[in-house]
Structures are given as structure tokens and as C-alpha cells.
Amino acid sequence: MASVVAFGAHPLWAEDLKIGLAGTVTSIDPHFYNASPNNSIAMQIFDRLTERTASGQLVPGLAEKWTSVSDTQWRFTLRAGVKWHDGKPLTSDDVVFTLGRAGTVPNSPGGFGGFLRNVAKVEADGELSVLVTTKGPAPTLPGELANVAIVSRHAGASAETGDYNSGKAAIGTGAFRFGSFRQGDEVVLEKNPDWWGPKVEWDKAVYRMIGSASARTTAVLAGDVGVIDAPAATDISRFKSDSKLNFVSAPGLRVIYLAPTVSGDAWSAFVKSAKGEPLSKNPLADVRVRNALSMSINREAIVDKIMSGTATATGQWLPQGAFSFTPDIKVPVADAAKAKALLADAGYPEGFRLTVHVPNDRYPNAPAAVQAIAQMWTRIGVATNVEALPWTTFSSRKDEFAVKLLGLGNATYDASSMLVNVLGTKDAKRGLGAANDSGYSNGRLDDLVGKAMAIYDDAAREKALVEAVKVALDDGAIIPLYMQSNAWVTKKTVSYEPRIDERTLAKDVRLTK
Numbered sequence: 001m002a003s004v005v006a007f008g009a010h011p012l013w014a015e016d017l018k019i020g021l022a023g024t025v026t027s028i029d030p031h032f033y034n035a036s037p038n039n040s041i042a043m044q045i046f047d048r049l050t051e052r053t054a055s056g057q058l059v060p061g062l063a064e065k066w067t068s069v070s071d072t073q074w075r076f077t078l079r080a081g082v083k084w085h086d087g088k089p090l091t092s093d094d095v096v097f098t099l100g101r102a103g104t105v106p107n108s109p110g111g112f113g114g115f116l117r118n119v120a121k122v123e124a125d126g127e128l129s130v131l132v133t134t135k136g137p138a139p140t141l142p143g144e145l146a147n148v149a150i151v152s153r154h155a156g157a158s159a160e161t162g163d164y165n166s167g168k169a170a171i172g173t174g175a176f177r178f179g180s181f182r183q184g185d186e187v188v189l190e191k192n193p194d195w196w197g198p199k200v201e202w203d204k205a206v207y208r209m210i211g212s213a214s215a216r217t218t219a220v221l222a223g224d225v226g227v228i229d230a231p232a233a234t235d236i237s238r239f240k241s242d243s244k245l246n247f248v249s250a251p252g253l254r255v256i257y258l259a260p261t262v263s264g265d266a267w268s269a270f271v272k273s274a275k276g277e278p279l280s281k282n283p284l285a286d287v288r289v290r291n292a293l294s295m296s297i298n299r300e301a302i303v304d305k306i307m308s309g310t311a312t313a314t315g316q317w318l319p320q321g322a323f324s325f326t327p328d329i330k331v332p333v334a335d336a337a338k339a340k341a342l343l344a345d346a347g348y349p350e351g352f353r354l355t356v357h358v359p360n361d362r363y364p365n366a367p368a369a370v371q372a373i374a375q376m377w378t379r380i381g382v383a384t385n386v387e388a389l390p391w392t393t394f395s396s397r398k399d400e401f402a403v404k405l406l407g408l409g410n411a412t413y414d415a416s417s418m419l420v421n422v423l424g425t426k427d428a429k430r431g432l433g434a435a436n437d438s439g440y441s442n443g444r445l446d447d448l449v450g451k452a453m454a455i456y457d458d459a460a461r462e463k464a465l466v467e468a469v470k471v472a473l474d475d476g477a478i479i480p481l482y483m484q485s486n487a488w489v490t491k492k493t494v495s496y497e498p499r500i501d502e503r504t505l506a507k508d509v510r511l512t513k
Contacts, residue, residue, distance in 0.1 A: 016204035017494070017506050020216045022230035023362055024209050024391045028181050029164035030149035030172075031102045034110050034421075034435065035395070036254075036409055039147075040503045041207065044189050046149035046172035047197075049076050049095065050142050054499040054508070056253075056413055058143055062090065062150055062173065063130075071137045071456070072120075078128040082196050084152050085177045092124035097153035099132070103431065105161060109395055110435035114421040115144040115412075117431020118453070137454040139461070140412065147411045175200045175507035184392055185209055189506065197507070205506035211361025211390070220245065226491045229504045230364045233308035239489045249310075249487035250498035253410040255317040256363055258356070258373075258479040259422075260284040260293070260403050263439030270355035270402035274348075274383070283352055284402060290476030292342035296380045297373055298334040303482050306368050311482040316469060317408060317418050319483050323458075324415040324465035329473060339380045351381025358405040359395070360388035369481070370405050399437035407484065408435075409501060415465045419449045423477050445471050 023037030030042035051061035063076040082090040099122045103113030118138040123131045134141065152171055159169035170178035175195045179188030187207040191200055208225060210216045213232035219225045221242075231239060231247070239247040261267045262285045273279055283289045299313035315332050318325045343351060354377070358370040367388045374384035389397075398404055410417045424432030425441040432446060445468060452464030472478070486502040495510050 015202070016206060017202040017227070017509055018206045018208060018225040019504060019506060019509075020210040020219045020225040020228040021207050021504060022211065022213070022216065022228075022364070024184055024211065025181070025187055025207065026183065026392060026395065027161055027165055028167070028170050028178065028187075029105065029161040030151065031105045031112055032108055032161050032164075033395070034112055034147070034411070036502055037209075040505060041187050041189075042149050043174070043503060043505055044176040044205065044507055045170055045174045045178055046151060047082075047174050048146055048149055050146040052146050052413075052501060054250075054497045056500045058146060061146070062095075066142050068139075069131070072134045074132045074134070074138075074141055075125070076130045076132065078130070079196060080128060082173050083194055084155070084173055085171045085192060086155070088152070088154060090150075090152075090173055091127050092130045094152050095130045095150055096122045096124050097156065098148065098150045101151065101156065102148050103428075103434070107161070108434075109398070110421075110437075112148055112434070113428060113431045114417075114424070114434045115147050115431075117420065137456060139456040140414075140416070140453060144412060176205060179204065184390075200507050201509065201511050202506060207504075207506075213364065220489050220491070223491070226494055227496060227504065227509060228489050229487070229502070231487055231489045233310045233365065236308070236310070236487070244492050246490045246492060246495060247487065248490070248496060248498045249485055250500055251312075251319055252484050252486040252502055253319065253322070253413065253500055254407050254484040254486075254502055255314065255410065255418075256311070256366065256369070256405065256407050256481045256484055257317065258293075258403055258481065259406050259438045260290055260476075260479070261401065261438045262290075263441070266400045267402040269400070270357075272353040274350040274352055274381070276353060279352065283346070283348055286346045287476045288342045288346040289348065290479065292339040292346070292380065293377060293382065294476060294479045295332050295335050295342075296339040296376050297332070297479070297481070298376060299331055299481055301334075302369050302372055306365050306372060307482065310364065310485045310487065312485070314480050314483050316473060317478070317480050318410060318415060322410070323413060324462050324469065326466045326469050329470070334376070336376075336380050343381060348381070351383065353383045353385070354402060355385045355387055356403045356405070357387050357389060357394065357398070357401040359391045362391040362394070363405070363407050363484070366405055373481075405481075411501070414462075415469050416449065416453055418478075419445070419465070419468055419472065420453075423472055424449065440477050442471070442475060442477070445475075445477075 025037045048061045049063040118134045120135045121133040155171040163169035167178045176189035179190045189205040216228040377384040421435045426433030426436045448468040455461035
């Protein structure tokens with residue numbers, strides 16, 4: 001709970017804030033894994049050159065301004081007087097080090113290389129100026145750098161991920177200093193009194209990882225925590241009517257989707273013939289099979305019955321109104337008969353057996369949604385088993401599965417995050433496929449995306465991205481299900497502005513007056 005000393009009904013000061021986090025933080029290394037729980041913590045300890053407001057507006061961060069020097073060069077001017085948590089000054093050399101490290105962290109299950117794919121060279125131009133030369137026109141670079149935490153060379157030059165997890169290298173410029181980290185359990189952050197940003201209310205922030213929605217409900221009702229994210233849909237009316245609580249929500253950028261594995265050998269352990277025998281080829285490699293699976297899903301029923309209205313059914317991966325949202329891509333209408341016909345046309349008139357994997361502690365109601373989908377697929381002849389795993393296990397093994405449920409937060413605020421990081425052909429040198437663990441590869445799509453992201457004119461770039469989205473969806477590259485809404489519950493004594501990017505940031509939790 002939020003611990004306060006109060007006179008009457010008005011809190012005078014707060015010492016600590018306890019937050020019940022639905023997701024599991026797997027590392028303090030801000031470049032190890034581009035996952036929302038990790039990023040929520042990284043955004044407390046480290047800052048970025050550019051930042052996003054709760055509504056998604058791009059604003060200055062460590063860079064007080066940025067200018068396009070030419071079509072292939074950007075200049076970022078750093079704030080003066082910013083210090084690392086150990087008292088040393090931030091310099092342009094730290095930015096040079098960061099942009100060289102962020103995309104190359106060993107054993108990353110899904111890193112940040114996609115945001116840096118266009119960077120050719122980074123140079124310090126004085127103590128507080130950085131020149132970034134790109135491989136070609138890169139109009140979206142300032143926005144993409146809002147995803148890359150700046151780390152210090154002096155703390156990180158010889159550090160490994162474990163050194164960040166222990167706190168040894170977790171020296172940032174952010175609102176909080178590293179306190180402690182127990183993977184799968186708790187993160188403790190301590191206020192940085194020298195932070196350059198807005199006033200922070202809390203001396204300490206304690207993030208407790210509570211994967212169970214019912215346990216989060218119990219925790220906030222009992223006052224054990226002051227804030228929870230991802231509240232259970234079935235408890236929302238209860239939260240709204242409780243005079244001791246605040247419920248806030250906002251449309252989100254996160255799409256929940258199914259990713260079929262289309263190449264490699266991993267699929268064979270989880271896909272069998274209708275009689276349970278090994279198959280000589282992967283059915284999921286056939287676009288007709290992927291489309292059959294997609295069109296058999298009743299998305300509206302899942303949103304209504306399972307998500308209780310806390311999500312919006314979709315046939316793409318962006319919310320309406322977002323840059324490169326495609327109005328003429330409608331929510332697929334469930335059609336079991338047509339799905340069966342497609343399976344027969346692909347050579348599977350009797351169907352086949354399939355195991356789908358889903359994290360049981362990461363996305364609200366995800367296991368129940370997959371169970372419903374399994375029933376829908378079984379009706380068209382694809383006998384489906386569901387295996388739910390803890391996020392820490394799931395995320396380390398997700399390249400082993402045939403079909404898996406995932407979420408993407410669309411951190412670039414346009415279609416490119418999915419196109420580059422998830423659907424791009426895996427190629428570290430080109431900065432593509434950082435989160436591609438399904439083996440998908442489409443050379444035409446890669447070319448379309450590359451050309452689109454080099455266009456400075458917004459309208460023309462959006463048109464090009466829309467074309468790429470259509471190519472990917474026509475090829476059944478993923479199976480979009482629904483757009484997730486973002487929600488929080490807080491004690492009445494505190495408030496939180498809901499964020500479109502779903503991050504839960506202690507530095508932005510305020511005491512109510």
C-alpha cells in the first residue's frame with residue numbers, strides 16, 4: 001500500500017509505494033529483453049534520449065533537442081548537468097557506447113536491434129552533442145530511440161546482464177536507483193534525489209510480481225499494495241463501486257496474436273497427423289492452413305465472453321486511429337465451413353493434431369482465450385491441446401513451439417514494430433527479426449518495409465506501411481486476435497494517468513490532494 005503520514009484526510013508525505021505487477025520482470029539489463037514488465041522497471045532506473053508521454057507524444061528526454069542535419073544524419077543535444085547515480089556526469093560518449101551495445105546483448109530472447117537497424121555510425125561531437133549517421137533516410141529515428149535506455153560506459157563497458165541484475169552495473173540517470181531484484185518476485189527501487197525530471201513522490205517503490213489476477217485483486221482490496229495493473233475483467237464493476245479505490249483505463253497499443261511456426265524443426269514435436277503420427281512436412285508452412293485457422297476463430301465471442309469487453313476484436317495489429325492503421329482490413333468473420341474446405345484444399349481433409357502454448361501469467365485471460373480457440377479449431381478437424389506455462393519458462397522456450405500466443409506493444413506507434421522485429425527475416429546485421437522466433441521470412445515484405453521506413457513524407461510513408469501490412473496479413477504471417485485495453489486500480493490516496501503503452505511507472509504515481 002502507499003504508506004503515508006496524514007493530518008485529517010490530506011497526506012503530508014509518502015515514504016514508499018507498493019505496486020502489484022501482473023507481468024514478470026526477467027532482467028534489470030535494459031537491453032536484454034524488449035518486454036513490457038522489463039521496460040517498466042528500466043524506465044525508472046534509466047532514461048532515454050527521447051521519451052513518450054502517457055498519450056504517446058514524443059518529448060525530450062536526455063536529449064533536450066534533436067535536429068535533422070541531412071537525410072542521413074541526426075544531431076542530438078544532451079541536457080547539461082545530468083548525473084549518473086554514482087555522481088559522474090552524463091556525456092555524449094555514454095550515448096555512443098549505448099547505441100553500440102543495445103542491439104548486441106548475448107542470449108537476448110528479443111532485443112532492441114530493430115530500433116537501431118538504420119544506424120551506421122554514432123559519434124560524439126563535444127561533451128553534450130551526438131551525431132548519428134544512418135544507412136539511408138531514417139525519418140522515424142527519434143521516435144525509435146524512445147525505446148532505447150541510455151547506459152553508462154564506465155559501469156557497462158565490461159558488464160554482462162548478470163551485473164545489471166545484481167545492481168553492480170545498474171547505474172542510470174533515472175528517477176529511481178536500483179535497490180534489489182529477485183527474479184519472479186520483487187524489484188525494489190530507491191528515489192534518486194538528483195533526477196533532472198519532475199518531482200517524484202516516493203522515497204521507495206516496491207514492485208511485487210503477482211501473476212494471478214485474483215491475487216492482485218486481493219492485494220489491492222486488503223491494502224497490501226497501492227497500485228495494480230491488468231485488473232481482472234470480472235472485478236472491474238467492483239473496483240468502480242468501491243469508494244476506497246480508483247479505476248482508470250485507456251485504449252492500448254498491445255495486440256494479442258497467435259504466431260505459427262513456419263520453418264525449422266521445432267514444430268514437429270507439437271504437430272501430428274490426425275492419427276497422432278509424425279508428419280513429413282509442416283502444415284503451418286501452408287498459407288491455406290494458417291488462413292483456415294484464422295477464419296475459424298470467433299474473435300467477437302472471445303472479446304465478449306472471455307475478455308468481458310476489456311479488449312477489441314481485430315484483424316490487424318494496430319488500434320483504430322493509429323498511424324498506418326488500415327481501415328479496409330476488417331475483423332475476420334468466423335466461417336468453420338470455409339475453414340474446413342481450405343484445410344482439405346491444403347491436403348488435410350482429416351485435419352491434424354496441434355499443441356498451442358500460452359503464458360499463464362502475462363496477458364489477462366490469455367489461457368482462457370486459447371482454450372476457446374482450441375475448441376474452435378477442434379471443430380474444423382484440428383484437434384488442439386493447450387499447454388500453459390509461466391512467463392519465465394515460456395519466454396525462454398518460445399522458439400520451440402509450433403503455435404504460441406504472444407502480445408506486441410507496438411512501441412514505434414505504427415506498423416513497423418511488428419513488420420521489423422517480429423515478421424522481418426531474422427538478420428542481426430540488417431537489424432531485422434529481433435523477436436522473430438517463428439521462422440517467418442518474406443523477402444518482398446522486407447523490401448517493402450525498408451522502402452517505407454526511408455520515406456520522410458508522413459502520408460507517403462503511411463501508405464507504404466499499409467501496403468506492407470496487407471502483404472503480411474494476406475500471407476497469414478500472424479493471426480491477430482484482439483487489441484488489449486490498459487487498466488489500473490489504485491488506492492484513493494494516489495492517482496495514475498493511464499498510459500497507452502501499458503507501462504506502470506512509480507515515478508508518475510501521484511498523491512491525491
